[in-house]
Amino acid sequence: MYTDTERCVRAVQSKDARFDGWFFTAVLTTRIYCRPSCPAVPPKVENMTFYPSAAACQQAGFRACKRCRPDTSPGSPEWNARADSVARAMRLIRDGVVDREGVPGLAARLGYSARQIERQLLAELGAGPLALARAQRAQTARLLIETTGLPMAEVAFAAGFSSIRTFNDTVRAVFALAPGELRSRATRSAKPPVAPGVIALRLPYRAPLNPSNLFGHLAATAVPGVEEWRDGAYRRTLSLRHGHGIVALTPHPDHIACRLSLTDPRDLTLAISRCRWLLDLDADPVAVDEQLCVDPLLAPLVRKEPGRRVPRTVDGAEFAVRAVLGQQVSTAAARTHAARLVAAHGLPVDDPEGGLTHLFPDPGELAGLDPERLALPRSRRTTLTTLVGALADGSLRLGTDTDWEQARAELTALPGFGPWTVEVIAMRALGDPDAFLPTDLGIRRAAEQLGLPSTPAALTARAAAWRPWRAYAVQYLWTVDNHPINHLPT
Template sequence: MSAPGCKGEDMHDDFDSCYRAVQSKDARFDGWFVTAVLSTGIYCRPSCPVRPPLARNMEFYPTAAAAQKAGFRACKRCRPDASPGSPEWNVRGDVVARAMRLIADGTVDRCGVTGLADRLGYTTRQLERLLQAEVGANPLALARAQRSQTARVLIETTDLPFSDVAFAAGFSSIRQFNETVRTVSALTPTALRQRAHSRDAAERVGTDVLSLRLPVRAPFSYEGLFGHLAASAVPGVEEVRDGAYRRTLRLPSGSGVVALTPHPDHVQCRLIIEDFRDLSAAIARCRRLLDLDADPTAVVDALSQDPHLSAVVAKAPGQRIPRTVDEAELAVRVVLGQQVSVKAARTHAGRLVQAHGTPLATPDGGLTHVFPSTEQLTALDPNRLAMPASRRRTLTTLIAALAAGDVEVDAGADWNTARAQLGKLPGIGPWTTEVIAMRGFGDPDAFPVTDLGVRAAAKAVGLPTASDALLEHSARWRPWRAYVTQHLWTALDHAVNEWPPRPTKQETR
């Protein structure tokens, strides 16, 4: 069977391919579609360990929300509502993918369907028609499925009263909460909590800390991902402690702190958030940060065809792009990193944090601040920035454009439009735009061809180093050029590839 990445967004319509995936219990397809069993009324992951039903008793749906809308409830064994998300929504820039990213970030719960449609520049009816046609559910059904999953996480990982869980998950009443949980899970909230005591998938740690596993598709070569985040960590906002990458979060209703520890088949996530309504947004942003919904098999299969890359890919398959929890923050940090070392970029960003960031009410280890918002950064005095005047102008112009909405780089941004908006700003050239597109937007085909690390690694593996020649050669890697960039970076002897990071001299004293 070919890799999932070759199937496209309509895979659920290909009965034979879906049936073969279910017969082989192929976990690569988890998140691409769900299997509804007509004889039992449940829906499952393709990899469900239960014996597959007869073909005549199967139907396939593109999302858990579509299966729920059709009246099916989640399998208690394989928990399809907790499977990795479809890679489609992270690798596409069209309106449906943008809508799915915004729904995952909680936009419907915060702004309603009208707010979601306005953000995308469509009417509510147009948007509902597009989503129904492609993912089998409208925005409300998709948001309902997300609320049920948020409720399940809180039920299973905390001791919060169910009334608080209902409120935090976005339900309008405890009755609606109870009915939805029973419908989706075929269990009451009490039964779900009782079952959680005997399951290892989530650790119950009380009401202050949430501990859960973020599922990931194998292979998962996390050293370059976590090494990059550690090497570029901004003092006060990010740190490495006890084997985990930790950072602060700005969330819609408050702030938070997350600790992420990588494992071969999952990432352990420990969250502290001020307002539990932010849970789904926090989880979605952590998954984006670590690029956990990527399709590594499709990337490996495609890039291994190039003899210049085959050895690099085989050495560490399953690379992920080090992304961000805040696209505006990432854009600012990329400009701060123009033509300077990683260490110097950290220093510049740390000064902005100390001067303009929001202090945590209770500092946590080395975490003291939330990175400043663009609105907070509009107050900065460019004369206090220890950098060339041209870069000061680039930074302040970018901040003003972000604050005014003239440049949009959030989860729902149109990638082509955002590139054009960035390109109009002084001092933002192709390198800056492509790094923002790669790490901020998550465009899998972004390619900073002039990056010094890319060119050095290209030379080492026998690729052309001249920008025009390398760009011409890169056409064969599309649409995965961002992953080529990550593979090339990880081929270098650099701190961004070290996980766990080497102790500093101060730490070894």
């Protein structure tokens, strides 16, 4: 995108917010970089140059615009739609892997050498993994500076900086303000008060966003004690690297309000990444909907309520366990099975603002469960215990960086994993935008009503024209049924 100068110039001159995060505009005269939708008067064309990432702008010596705050743009949708090494690297960097394990750790997870990963990222993003991680640390630091009262030394280390000096130098270089000046500016602006220990921020997205299926699905399938819908917000507990957290996510017309309570501020970057992934906030809904509207039978559903996202998960292993518990039972029964598992094996947490009581148990905590105590058919007990064992010993990984086809093959090899279970995990846990559920009963009923082929083979053939966005087509097809997953709770 950023190499198409003419198209970039048109986007900047029209202040088109659809391209925020796709590329960044650097102004040669002011040495400032902006998002395409910056409200300032567009610079002269000869003074514009374009970069694929904020990190590339910073590495070239440009500082972030104080008006449009380009560092807070939605992420590039490419990293959600692709499964190659660069996309997987970006998802890992977004989760803070470089800060924790360094570039060698990033490369090892991807099965490449550090030099290969550096070369691939430089070629596509104009910045290597260290520069990309530095840009993310700067954004995390800004959030902590502006939304908490933490001392600056604690902010520095929580954001992942190795020293106070590096923290100060980076903040000044990226934002042209000292950390204390950033906090002073934030204090002067009118903001609603938040409880002590709560971090309040906005999660941006590309419009349109239809909250009905996104939050409706999460609320309708919520596991008691782990998730709840309260006062217009989806709330849930989070298992994080340094501790745990509780998040409340509220849909608004131009952003998602996010309130985070963390036991350790070092988990802020990871918590934000998990929330954005959960809500599919880096999607490009215009591109998705345009492709789906090519089918004349699907187009009316898309045009009626555009901008549907794929509701995902904050933890792939958790979702896989829940998918098995939900095999061939109702939504209510699946919630009951999961709630029993949580009560028996989940870590208790304190939630002074609501009714959350536990973290969802991780595979290690479930590895010792007694299958005879599960109120499940014997075959499903075997499926569950085999899955938990594979997740616990590391032979099966379901992270945001997992190779989609490899995970499908590994899941299929487990007992009790048919196409529906494998594809729903690929869609919601792995984030494959092309995952498809032709055997799903709701999809087959919708196909019949719309005049689409209803047999799995014929529907799969028809859906070839929807690729690579068949997971989004699933969200639209599910709306044909009047199911609670399609509506915000009242």
